[in-house]
Amino acid sequence: MGALQFVVGPAWLPVWPMLVCSGVLLSLGIALRIARPQGAWGRRLRSRFFLGIPWGSLLTLVGVGGVYLFLQGGLAHPRRPLVIPFRAWSYFYPFGIVTAPFTHAGLAHVTGNLMGTLAFAPIAEYAWSHFPTARGSQSFSGWRANPFVRILVFPVVVFVVGLLTGVFAVGPVIGFSGVVFAFAGFALVSYPITTVVALSGMQVLNLVYRAMLNPVTTAQAGPGGFSAPWWSQIAIQGHALGLLLGVLLGAYVAYRRDRTPTAGRLWIATVIFVVAQSLWAVYWFRGGGKYVLFRAVGAFLVFLLAALVTAAVTASSRTLVGPIDLRSREAAIGLLISVTLAISVAAVPVNLVTVSEEPFDASVDVEDYTVTYAEDVEDQYVSAFDVSLLGETTDLNTSGVIVVSERRSIFQTVVSKTRLAYNGRARVVVGGPGWRETVVVNRTGWQAAGNSSVYKVFLNPSDGDRRLAFQSKATTIEPRIAGRRILIQPTATSFNFTVIDENQTVGTTAVPAPGANVTAGGLRFNRTDKSVFVERKGTKVRVARKERS
Structure with missing residues (x-):
């Protein structure tokens, strides 16, 4: 039965990307034709964005992308950027603390965070608005009402939040994800359902990106190599810190404008977002490549966090404790601030670490x-x-x-x-x-x-x-041939076989070259490309196989 082949045109023609783009444009065109917005979408955007464009979000995207391309060398080495010096190793290494929130560990890492920024930052910027939102206020009536000032405020706040996630995240972290979670936190408080829709929109962006980058993928079952569990790659403390910072900023703006979401919508949206973004993945590194996931603890914290965020943003102003005039909203927001501070302070002792260069063998x-x-x-x-x-x-x-x-x-x-x-x-x-x-x-x-x-x-x-740099100890080959034990051990220049008979060494030889035969201790060692066999009176046993190198 012949193999199935696809004819996709000449090599120079990007058929698959063209197919993806045509599908997106066709679907969008049909939706516009049916919806007939007649400029309503543009008017809605221009009501909050100067010229209808989220300039602050675009500046942020360009800045983060530029750091990856030029500071980390991603332009010349897109899949192997410089990473180690940009991590937040310690307070005694301030360069890493400052750069870690804006640098990334690889192309997939920066792409994911740019997609998250594209999904959530415009919602946060829309809530912030380039124009004053108070009734009767006018643009350019003062510096606070100046759209250009308000546009610049957005990336400035992004930079400050980034620095906070660098200073108070448990190191050695790297990545813009703390700020992405802050965008999401601000957006959740402002437009809960829209934020959940944007969360799904990230999956659409990811699909289109991957379809353009890898239009056809071939997979084959195999033995597979070592890889850490996916949840061990999540900087959960840094993500939680960013989310809470965004919620606090969003709550402040909502209070000032007296526009808070309904409690039900905010709670549902927060639960969905936190679960979808795996903030439940509380884990511990045990060493030796072993990790422990505390899923039950994480599930408990998810619902506790959703309740805390909902209470802090939507609680009423009624008196909770009369003698000290403590109101429900004040208590909830105070508790949220306390949790944020506790998460932040937990990073301080970790980030005070120092190391020493102890001598190594090589x-x-x-x-x-x-x-x-x-x-x-x-x-x-x-x-x-x-x-x-x-x-x-x-x-x-x-x-x-x-x-x-x-x-x-x-x-x-x-x-x-x-x-x-x-x-x-x-x-x-x-x-x-x-x-x-x-x-x-x-x-x-x-x-x-x-x-x-x-x-x-x-x-x-x-x-x-x-x-x-290192050589392991000798090991004994399990099969015995003619009553003799065989050891294999590394040396500075080769690997040697040692033949032992009745606790006496009776022969030693280096591993032969491919296709060669050598004799030691009365045993004949024969090597193929990747294996060594021992022959003795018609018996042939494989004693060693070359590792991948």
């Missing part, structure tokens, strides 16, 4: 960075805080490719031992504004039959001075 130094490979060493960043909660602890060891910088308070396992073993190769990019260098890490090894692997890890800096 490493590569690039300016103030040290790149090395080590196993079962203390994670200086996580273990700096002695915390035990729900049976979990921060006293952790780590294994893998490690980047250390005492000046920048950096200690990060950038590639885990498991991931390097699966891929066989990794690239570590370090640098700073205006410069970057790449250190290539290679792992070569052999999987012993019936036992663990033996391997070596090499560091390859850009100057070409390749050096051995």
Whole structure:
């Protein structure tokens, strides 16, 4: 039966993107034809936006995109930007604290946050308005009523909120998502249902983007490599902080204008948004690539947060405690501020961390960075805080490719031992504004039959001075041949087989080249491309298989 093929025209013709665009335009055209807005949509936009355009949101999009393209080098390396120096490692590294909220870990990361900004920022800006909203007020009647001033206020507030998420997020975070959640928080308070619709609109934007970028995708079942669970990639504390900051700002504007949403709409919208954005994913890193998800705790916090936001924004002004004249709204907003402060203060001890550059067996130094490979060493960043909660602890060891910088308070396992073993190769990019260098890490090894692997890890800096960073201990091959044990062990220059008979070494040989045969201890070692077999009197047993490298 022949394979199914699609004829999509000449290679130079972007048939698939054209198909997606035509589908979007056709659908939108039909909707406009049926709705017949006759300019109503434009008038609605121009009632709040100067020339009907959310200029503040556009300035924000351009600014965040520009940081990724030029400061992080995303223009030259779109999928491998410079990341490490821009994380919020410590208060003793203020450059990272300031840049972390506006930089990103990769193309997918920045794209997701730009889509979130495109979805929620215009709603927040619409609620803010380029024109004064008070009855009888006129544009340009004062500096506060000047549309150009009000346009500029929006990105200025965005920058301030970004700095707050950098200062008070539990490090080492990176990304604009804290501000995106602030946009959403402001929008929820102003237009709850519209915000939920925008949340669905993000999925539409994502579909169109992916359809344009990858119109056809082929997937194949396979053994698959190591990957951390998706929920472990969520900076839940930073997202919650951004959301609460946005809610507080939105509540302030709503109070000033005496325009608050109904409690039911706000509660439903908040629950839907928080669940959809996975703010329920409360987790703990146990070390060794293991994570613990506290789903029940997260579900409880979701509904508690929705109730708190609803009460703070929509509670009445009736007296709650007569003797001190405490009103319901004051109590609710005070509680919301207290929760926001508690979430913020929790980051302070974490962000006071310092690290030291302890000597490693072998490493590569690039300016103030040290790149090395080590196993079962203390994670200086996580273990700096002695915390035990729900049976979990921060006293952790780590294994893998490690980047250390005492000046920048950096200690990060950038590639885990498991991931390097699966891929066989990794690239570590370090640098700073205006410069970057790449250190290539290679792992070569052999999987012993019936036992663990033996391997070596090499560091390859850009100057070409390749050096051995780590070699594992010898391991015993499980099958015995003619009563003899076989050990395989790494050396500085090769991997060796050692043949042992009655606790005596009777032969040693290096792993032969592909297609070659060698004899040691009365056993014949034969190598194919990826495997080594031992032959003895008509018996042939595979004793080792080469790892991916």
